[in-house]
Amino acid sequence: MESTINIKPSFVKKWFVIYTRPRWEKKVDRLLQEQGFESFCPVRNVENQWADRKKIVSLPLFTGYVFVKIDEREGYKIRYTLGVLNFINYMGKPAVVRDNEIEKLKHIMDTYNDVDVVSLTGVSKGDRVRISNGLFHNQEGEVIQIQGKHVLMSFDHLDCALVTRVPISNLTLTVNTQQHYV
Template sequence: MENQFGSRSTWSRHWLVIYTRPRWEKKVDKLLKLQDIRSYCPVRSVTSQWADRKKIVDLPLFSGYVFVWVNEREEYKVRQTLGVLNFIYYMGKPAVIRDNVIEKIEELMSKNVECEVVDSQEIHLGDRIRIKQGIFYNQEGTVIKVQGKHVLMLLDHLNCAVVSSIPITDVMLNTAI
């Protein structure tokens, strides 16, 4: 809760966001909990395909971020935790996340709702894109339709015209063209 001068109270707790080392979200979450600091790293189950097997792995919903429930005095302990790079700031102060936002995320995750945070890069009709992974890895094409989390694209470098629906997370804008 903010006091009359607009600053946070030293003793009241708020949800803040910390930025972690790449692929350290779950490790940081565990290290914070070992220090009795309440943290939250929402994860989603994803099936990963290797050449010889498939495996279900838990990936952080927010890549590079973990939520912590702390007061100002506990912020120092968080900063000193291995894998924590810094707090996310807004207007010069650690960004405070409303309790109802965290509750909504927890509710969605507990119901096993399929959710994914997609890069805010916008892909539009007619854009030239390149596939980052999968069977058509490194193939280029033209976006002919954007359907939610998938892009319908025309693959034109396979000596024929092939239209394929590709997850938006598997493509990137082709800036070389």
């Protein structure tokens, strides 16, 4: 007679990314920690200027996202947390983030105080762009150089070469003048 030993699979805790209600990242992080979950909402300190004062505020590094370390069985508890909309999925399953990536992110947040996430939106040197917001609203020009989250661009239709520094977030690509060959 053979005896079978029932071994329960070990449920290893992994980091997952959850999507939150707008401007609920820090609240969701706090609520998850109050429930005993390990969560991480990286924040950056930004100086906001109002008409009458300046104030340093903590803003989430990733708008709308919080990391949580759970085993797969605890997913339903996370979904029922106030402010949580869902898990970020990859190929139909909740996306897993490696432990070492979270540790790197924590180290960066502890070491540097000017961290920001920038979407380059496919802007390259030589591209024609239009400014969608700010002082030069609706002006078109050419990208001369990309400097972090800003670009240097020139306006050639003003009878002079005016060069300005513009945040990438204020640009929309008009006609890409660069040819890409395969």
